[in-house]
Amino acid sequence: MTSICWFRTDLRIADQPALYAAAASGSAIGLFIISEEQWASHQDAPVKVDFWLRALKSLSDELATLNIPLKLLTIQQWRDIPRALLSFAKQHGATSIHCNREYGLNERNRDRASYKLLKEHGIDLTGHLGATLLEPGTIKTGGDSYYRVFTPFARACRSALEARPYVLTPAPAKQVKLASVTTDPVPATLSYCEDVSQTIRQGWPATEAEAYKRLEHFSQEAIYHYQRDRDIPSLPGTSTLSPYLAAGLVSAGQCLYRAMSCNQGETGTGKPGVTTWITELLWREFYQHLLHGYPELSMHQPMRPQTNAVLWRDAPDDFAAWTKGETGVPLIDAAMRQLLHTGWMHNRLRMVVAMYLTKNMLIDWRRGEAFFMRHLIDGELAANNGGWQWSASTGADSAPYFRVFNPISQSERFDPKGAFIKHWLPELTSVSTKEIHDPLPLTRSAIGYPMQRVDLRSSRLRAIEAFSSLNP
Structure with missing residues (x-):
């Protein structure tokens, strides 16, 4: 049995539910789709795409230690992805594809179309919770609507996380090497991002190890003063983890888990700096849930x-x-x-x-x-x-x-x-x-x-x- 892990904005090994599920259901192959035209239509920054490419190279090296090959497809528009996935799955004899769910309107339409076409050909596309702490749609008001005010949303999230604590997904075990599938080389750059400066590249090393390093460094001291220092731009008072969260080199769950370990397992009480940082993680969660609940936000329409x-x-x-x-x-x-x-x-x-x-x-x-x-x-x-x-x-x-x-x-x-x-x-x-x-x-x-x-x-x-x- 061959299974595919379709990487998107989750370029990591640890706490990667889609990768773990793919490896558990057969010999795993990693897949990433390069979509320059789609990135341009989404106005993704060249510096961000450059960061992805560098992260992909690091991911490829890490997957190689597990004997999981990483393949690349170049598809200019997402509307062409369903047929490309079908062709790729058939080429490699895969019966299942695993991915972590994304919540933008275009992303959901892409995945629905892919699911429908793959299912017609007997191939399963399974989505996993890997981008958020809680599944969007599970945290709602008493009137069964999405929260539009942050404070009660955060309170509901904390209650949910206390009732069902977030569990980190382990990294997959090393598998038997697939003799018939080789890893594709990750391009050093693309025309989309060839002008990104070396200063930016040096300032943002794009590896999972760097994400862990920053999280560990932040949680050793700065997190305890976060409520005081986070608003002072001349101080190193923030975690600087946002690029790593956006590309999925670290998960929100890993951040929450580390913060709670600094706070006797609490999310809402305890050390002010830690609880303030957890609140910021919940703001990120809030906006992800809103994006899922109100598709018009993906079309640049106001909430009001x-x-x-x-x-x-x-x-x-x-x-x-x-x-x-x-x-x-x-x-x-x-x-x-x-x-x-x-x-x-x-x-x-x-x-x-x-x-x-x-x-x-x-x-x-x-x-x-x-x-x-x-x-x-x-x-x-x-x-x-x-x-x-x-x-x-x-x-x-x-x-x-x-x-x-x-x-x-x-x-x-x-x-x-x-x-x-x-x-x-x-x-x-x-x-x-x-x-x-x-x-x-x-x-x-x-x-x-x-x-x-x-x-x-x-x-x-x-x-x-x-x-x-x-x-x-």
């Missing part, structure tokens, strides 16, 4: 339909300045340059720059969402969409429309000495701590730093007016 009536500004010059880190607001510009240089942005700053674009500039959140997806090494539709809709006051449990972060106040609070700003805006290195958050006009002129694109006070009032006229 009435916000479609917001009269967003058509301001290409303002948007261009935002994308380049040239808004004249130091914290905003520093955050955007961090993104452009590293493929990653500190989570507190993601909220600040998103709210600045959608409220102060009054530019459609979908433009910012798309820009982030085209540049983030950790871009996930669920989390990215959820974060943007939260900031834009269009989503589930989002910030009230009248809540508009003042980026100057945020800067003074979370980067009081301007350490983060000066790192990413070297032109401001000589500016005093007193001025660093909002340099005076003479200072701006002397160092060539732009004036603010929009007035923060009047633009805030403009945003409030734009939203207040909507129906509740």
